[in-house]
Amino acid sequence: MNNGRATPLITSVCYVRLTVSEPSASARFVSDIFGLQRVADQDGEIAFRSDDRFRTVSLGQNSADGSSVGIEVWDDTALGEIGRRLRELGFMVKEATASECRGRYVQSALLTEEASGNRIDLVVRPTRSGRRYFPPRDAGIVEFHGVGLRSTDHARDLAFWRALGAEVSDWVGDIAYLRIDGLHHRIALYPSKRNGLLYAAFEVEALDQIMQNSYFMQESQIRIVQGPGREAASRQMFLHVEGPDGLIFSYVNGMAEIDGKPRLARQFPLNAASLCDWGSESKDVPELRAPGR
Amino acid sequence: MIQLRDVSYVRLGSPDLESAENFATACLGLQIAERGKKDLYLRSDQRAHTLCYSEGDPNDQTVGFEVEDEASLQEAASTLEALGHAVHAGTAQEAERRKVRAFIGFRDPTGNHIELVVRPERSGRRYFASRDAGITCFSHIGLNSTDPARDERFWTQVCNARVSDRIGDIPLMRVNAIHHTIALVRAPKAGIQHINHQVETSDDVLRSYYFLNERRVPIVFGPGRHPTSGARFLYFRGPDGMIFEYSVGVDEIEDEDTHRPRQFGFEPTSFCMWGAKPAGMPLPNS
Numbered sequence: 149m150n151n152g153r154a155t156p157l158i159t160s161v162c163y164v165r166l167t168v169s170e171p172s173a174s175a176r177f178v179s180d181i182f183g184l185q186r187v188a189d190q191d192g193e194i195a196f197r198s199d200d201r202f203r204t205v206s207l208g209q210n211s212a213d214g215s216s217v218g219i220e221v222w223d224d225t226a227l228g229e230i231g232r233r234l235r236e237l238g239f240m241v242k243e244a245t246a247s248e249c250r251g252r253y254v255q256s257a258l259l260t261e262e263a264s265g266n267r268i269d270l271v272v273r274p275t276r277s278g279r280r281y282f283p284p285r286d287a288g289i290v291e292f293h294g295v296g297l298r299s300t301d302h303a304r305d306l307a308f309w310r311a312l313g314a315e316v317s318d319w320v321g322d323i324a325y326l327r328i329d330g331l332h333h334r335i336a337l338y339p340s341k342r343n344g345l346l347y348a349a350f351e352v353e354a355l356d357q358i359m360q361n362s363y364f365m366q367e368s369q370i371r372i373v374q375g376p377g378r379e380a381a382s383r384q385m386f387l388h389v390e391g392p393d394g395l396i397f398s399y400v401n402g403m404a405e406i407d408g409k410p411r412l413a414r415q416f417p418l419n420a421a422s423l424c425d426w427g428s429e430s431k432d433v434p435e436l437r438a439p440g441r
Numbered sequence: 442m443i444q445l446r447d448v449s450y451v452r453l454g455s456p457d458l459e460s461a462e463n464f465a466t467a468c469l470g471l472q473i474a475e476r477g478k479k480d481l482y483l484r485s486d487q488r489a490h491t492l493c494y495s496e497g498d499p500n501d502q503t504v505g506f507e508v509e510d511e512a513s514l515q516e517a518a519s520t521l522e523a524l525g526h527a528v529h530a531g532t533a534q535e536a537e538r539r540k541v542r543a544f545i546g547f548r549d550p551t552g553n554h555i556e557l558v559v560r561p562e563r564s565g566r567r568y569f570a571s572r573d574a575g576i577t578c579f580s581h582i583g584l585n586s587t588d589p590a591r592d593e594r595f596w597t598q599v600c601n602a603r604v605s606d607r608i609g610d611i612p613l614m615r616v617n618a619i620h621h622t623i624a625l626v627r628a629p630k631a632g633i634q635h636i637n638h639q640v641e642t643s644d645d646v647l648r649s650y651y652f653l654n655e656r657r658v659p660i661v662f663g664p665g666r667h668p669t670s671g672a673r674f675l676y677f678r679g680p681d682g683m684i685f686e687y688s689v690g691v692d693e694i695e696d697e698d699t700h701r702p703r704q705f706g707f708e709p710t711s712f713c714m715w716g717a718k719p720a721g722m723p724l725p726n727s
Binding site: 355356359360362363364367376377378425426427437 | 643644647648650651652656664665666671714715716718
């Protein structure tokens, strides 16, 4: 994962910035329903915390500098190295302006796009908070865990992520689970007809919170896209729920850890049992569904 | 005092053994041990059988508890007779049908048919399930009670049961280290309220939830988690209306001498800490 370096190039998925049609309605979902802590707005963007980071989710209406996923880079040297690699591979790489950095609460950043057109911010020194995380309801959220991304150009997107030092842990059909640290995956690429964020996943304490949130969503009449379920490859339990604009937020827990030993990515068939060991199915989200069901 | 060691088996009457067999194998996942003329023996663990369907009235429901030896059995018979319970001494033939060395039968104060047995048969072959439900053993029963306080006295004073926790005035009682073997349930008449089998992991509870749902087996409570025993559970309805439970992670009472029963309020969160609500299954006090 470190590509021969003493330190990794990237260390975490640190935020998602989302463009939504009605920020206040989406904000109500994110805080009152899903359970993230709303913090001070900045420049018309509504921001939320999920852990000790200054913010991990923000909602805005400005599509010019709209949705992006933040990836934390080790340091400016690593940022330079990634920039060089991506340019070599022909990806667009742009240095973030001071105002773009401020809007992202980071010290420096490269703004890029993978082949599908998903905007990826490579950021150095994202801001932490001195105050502990204090959520509005007891959803049991521990931290922002990772993202699922829709991919229209499977091979090129994979080249992009590999240039950042990510490795494929396992395949389900052509769904690629990408590892950037000691966990099975933090990023999953789902073949799709369009680009965009498929889901943002937040780790909860245990199975108890997955199930409590499942009953909470049923009582609140929030649509559960899939789950409670468990990914066969990563052993991660999940509950995918849907907010305004088809936004999917997920509670997750129990993902397998992977030690540093060389490991071959395993291939699972694209069927219902690979996507959920327990038997849950997604009816309406094609990326989460096995064909023929 | 009557020393119960463990719950041993349940015997259920059923007018339709074929349906019972279908459910027990295709849904519940037990192993057929033996098909008699009028009896169907089912295994769930290392014992030769833990559930027996007998051709007959579904109201005929019996729970067997294991006691130490034949001397304990004789002692239990005298204790019960002294208290005015009619005691039936099992014949050799009846004992054979139950796969036990000897037994007595009686009714508890509510009228539940109870048998005390000696040396129930084990099997030399390991348990091999008919479907991969993850069952590890038959573990406990919910028992109807028309007067929980009176029946608690019977089970804890005449027998050796100890109260592990209470929900309202409903006691969960143990006869060994396992949190409960007998859960009393307030009901208008005698009967077995549910039959519990333990499964390996919480994955098995969730898998069975989706599996049984797809087969249109009525799920009556769960998936959920009991705050009392800590067990993750799923209750569903089988033939003749009998409720079966899968659960995993039942606490053990570590210190018999210092354990004090905890009191939980009679409310839904005392039965499920996840938020599941019973559907088609009354809570034990209503």
